[in-house]
Structure formats: C-alpha cells, structure tokens
Amino acid sequence: MWCASKRIKKSQLTLEDLRVQRREREKALRKARREQHLTSKRLLRDQTDEEAFLGGNLSQHLLSEQQVLQRIRDIQHGSDEKLKHLTVLRHALRNRVTQLLFIRAEGSMQFLIGLFTCQFARIQMEAARCLHELSHSNDPAVSKACLPATSYLVTFLSGSSAELMELCLYTLGNLSVESEAARHQLLLQGIIPAFSMCLQSPYVTVLEATGYALSQLLQAKEAPQSIVPTVLEAGLTQDILKLLLSDFGESFGMMIEFAWCLHYIISSQVNNVVLISQGTVPKLVHMLTKLTTSPYLGVSGSELLICPLVRCLGNLLTEVDGANKRAIQEDGRVIVALFFFIQKFQQEHLFVIQECLWTLNNMTAKDPIICSAVLHFKLIPVFLQLLGHSRDIVLLVSLSLLTVFLNHLHKIMGHTPVLCA
C-alpha cells in the first residue's frame, strides 16, 4: 500500500514531537524562502512495509561498500529471488550513506535503470521505488545520478499503469527541484506534453501526482521565462480548470495540487490575459462559492485549497475589466464566501485572513457596486471582529485594509453610520 509518509509519521510520534518537528521545519522553510530556494520533496512509501521497517533494527540498513556491491550481485544472480533482493536494496537505500555508496558503485545506475525498464511488472515497480527513494535525497550528487533515468520516467507517463505513472510522477517532481539543468532536460524530453496526457487520466492518484510534479516545475526560478509559456501554450490550464471544477469527491488532494499550479502560473504574471479569456475569474468565483458548502471544508487541510484559489482571484482582479467582474456583480455569494473563510480560519490559519482581505480590497477598489454590497449585506462587523484579534500581524493587516475600505465607504454619502451600526 503506497501512500505519502505523513500517515505513518502520525502514528509513530507524540503530539509534542510533532510540534517540535513542525517548528523546526517551519524555521528552515522560512529561511529557505528568504534565500529564494524554497524547495520540498515528497516521499511515497509502503505503509505495511514501513511499519515492519521501523520495528526492525535500523543499523542493519547501514551497509559497507562491499555489502552494497553484494546486494547488487544478489539481484543480478538470484533469478528466483530477484524481487526479494531488490526489496532489500530498496530498504537499504533509505540510508543516505548507502545511497552515496550505491550511486558510486560502477554501473549501478545503469543496472537499476535496466530493471526499471524490464517487462516484469513487479520488478519494474520495485526498481521504480528504488529510484523514488534516491530522488528524495537532499544530496545533489544522488539526484544527479538519477538523471539518466528521466527519459524512461517521462516515457512511462504515456503508459497505462496508474501505479507506475504515479510513482514516476512523484520521482520526476522530486528530481525537477534539484537543478535548472535537470528541468531543462525534462522539458526537452517532452514532460509538458506528457503531463497533458496524464491530465486525461481517470485515476485521481495519477492526477494528484501530475499536479505535484507540475507544481514543482512551476516553482523554478526560470519558470516565468521557460516553463509557464510552454504550459500555457500546451493548454494545460484549461484541463486544470476543468479538474478543479469537477466534483470534489475523493479528489481533495488532487485539487490542492492544481490550485497551487494555477497560483504559480498567475503570480508569474506571464500572460494572464490568456487565463482571463479562458473564463478563469468566473470559474474561481464559482469554486470559492461552492467550497463554502463542501463537506471537505471541515477536513484539516482545506486551507491548502482555499489559499491558492483566493490568491489567484486576488491577482487576476488587478487585470480584469468590467465584463469579467460581472461574475461577482451578478452573484454576490463570493463576497460572502471570503468573509466566511475569514471567520472560519481566524483562529488557526491567519494567512488565509490576510489573503482574503487583500482579495476583498482588489474586489472593492474602484467598484462602488461591490462596496455597496458589503455595506448592504452588513458584513462590516466581521471586519470589526478582526480588530480585536490578538495577533499583531492580523491587526496590522486588518487595520490597513479597513482603512482602505472605510476611505472607500466615505464616498458613499450619508450611509456609512447607518450601515455600520
């Protein structure tokens, strides 16, 4: 059973451990973002396998160079037990030192790629898992050693096996954050047309993995110049919008990935006119409105979907003309939805409030119709409630935006005191 490792970690650690771990990671991520190299990788692992692994003796996975070579020989010669030996190697590859020993062993990567491209499904999958373990490494040498496999990883995206496609996509997503050279290679090997095919997959797992891999590419420094234009040209945004508008069902994780893709594309400010012409604004309005009544709103993590969608709307509102704002003017529910999110996340996720306030600012600026609606709907008390928030940052943001708002209202003669009451 392959799944993201989060579900395993949850059961292994205490709440306090999780808090400490989260604080440390958060600190590291903030530092990385300020230094403009915020990258993360995702790891899929077999759940039952993982439990057995953690329950066993970890030291047995620290291998010497000779032992690594022996593992490779075991796979080469053990015809009946090839799969078993490959699994042993995969477990060993979770160790950083072993990873380095493995990639340095002569012909090891070619050997692994040979197994990965063989026609025995289970061996191929196991070799794909080995590559995935290697792709998760933070050591640039290990990721670089995986690059000869990318032509096959991309080729298999046009295949029919959902399980293999998913694993290839996560591996490609991990490798693509490593270097510009790696991304250049992936683009030349046709990863964007391959994504286009993956977007037609009926499997939610494949779609989520496609969203992950695409979002990894889109976060690259050079994305506005070399990646976003290709993505727009290939028409991927139309497929993404279609998937985001699909029924939520089991696809919440998939939607999170695509919402972030859309945010990276829009905030790159490459050609938002194309996106606006594809009806992105009314579609975002519809999605945000629909989300307020989704049962998934109660699930932990719903802010991960709302945040990028709100950002997309906020940024696009700076570029739309009157005709595109009509979607909001014809159905005021999206205004209510933003206040609904502000109220829902004010205890837990302050960034959502910040971003909803900014989007409200962009919605109301130079638009007396929407301004009037906020007053008429008696939504001002929600703003006022925010002023009492203890967190400095929210206080600052809400104060500044409230100033914007009240200045705006000032123009509406004679009505402000009555409607604010």
Added chain:
Amino acid sequence: MIPPELLAALSSPAALSLPKPLPVQENTGRAGTFTPSTVRFSRDHDFFEDGDVHRHLYLEDVLTGIGEVEQRPKVSEFHCQMAGCSQIFDTLESYELHYNTLHRNVCSTCRRSFPSARLLDVHILEWHDSLFEIMAEKTNMFQCLVEGCVEKFKTAAKRKDHLIKTHLYPSNFRFDKPKKNKKYVFSNF
C-alpha cells in the same frame, strides 16, 4: 458575525443578487485624499510567505494527512489468462499492473511489448508495415519517439542522433531498436 440569511444564501442554488449601488461622490483627487487601488503580488513577495511555508510543510508531510488509504482486498489466487503467460496473482491490482506492463501495448505480429501506444505504433509501422520501406525511400518516415515532437527522419540512425542531441536521450535508449537488430528488446531477462 455573518448574517444568517447570507450563510443560507451560500448553500442555496440561486445567485445572490447585489443591491442597487448607493450614490457615489466622485473623488476629485485632492491632495491628501485616499485613492483606492488594486494590489498585485508576485509569487516571491513576502506577503505570500506564511501560506507558502504552510504549503511546503504539507508537501513534506509534516502536517497530518488528508484522506485515508483504502485497503486492497485479497482474492483467491488466479492465473493470467493471456496465451503463453502463467503468472499468478492474489490481488486485482497486481494483475492490472502486470497486464498493463506486459499485455497492454503488445505487437500482435511479434509479441513485443511497449510502454506506450505511441512506441507500439512506431514499432508496427517500422517493423511490420510492408509499405514503410518503400515510403521511407521517398520521404522522412522515422518519427521522433518523444511525446509532443513531430519531427520525422530519413533513417533510424538520424532519429537516434536527434533523440540524443535534441532530447538528451541516452544513446542506448531501450525502446529504440532498429529492425536489423534481431536481438529481443528485453534481452536482459
């Protein structure tokens, strides 16, 4: 608090019409007056820092997960029904994986298996289409193997050169075996 009638409107299928706008006095742009404007943020702006960090914590799975993974039911062992194949399976998923890898894109003439429909089509055309060789003498017939590339070449060697130079393919790409090579594609196994 959001008025209850507005909350009810959120779950109603009908659109929520906006009231008639209140009268507006145009701002004459006097010094010191506030002029509302929209604000655009680029993806690296500090404004997005908290949300971005939250996204990356999720990516690294420090957050608790969304959704649960279903257990795959085991079934009684069964054999693959394809002629000449006797592999045994105990889950439908493992059979599906096997079928997709080995039997999905198979050449009906020589039984070779390919990872994608595109590679199978190229193989059938180049290996088993009697007109191919005649046509190849007149026009470029060797299609590039990369998804999204429409280039065609006079010979398999020229295509190989293109794959290496333009697409950074390895020189020994396993699914690009010219016809003269009689060795089986998956000869390692």
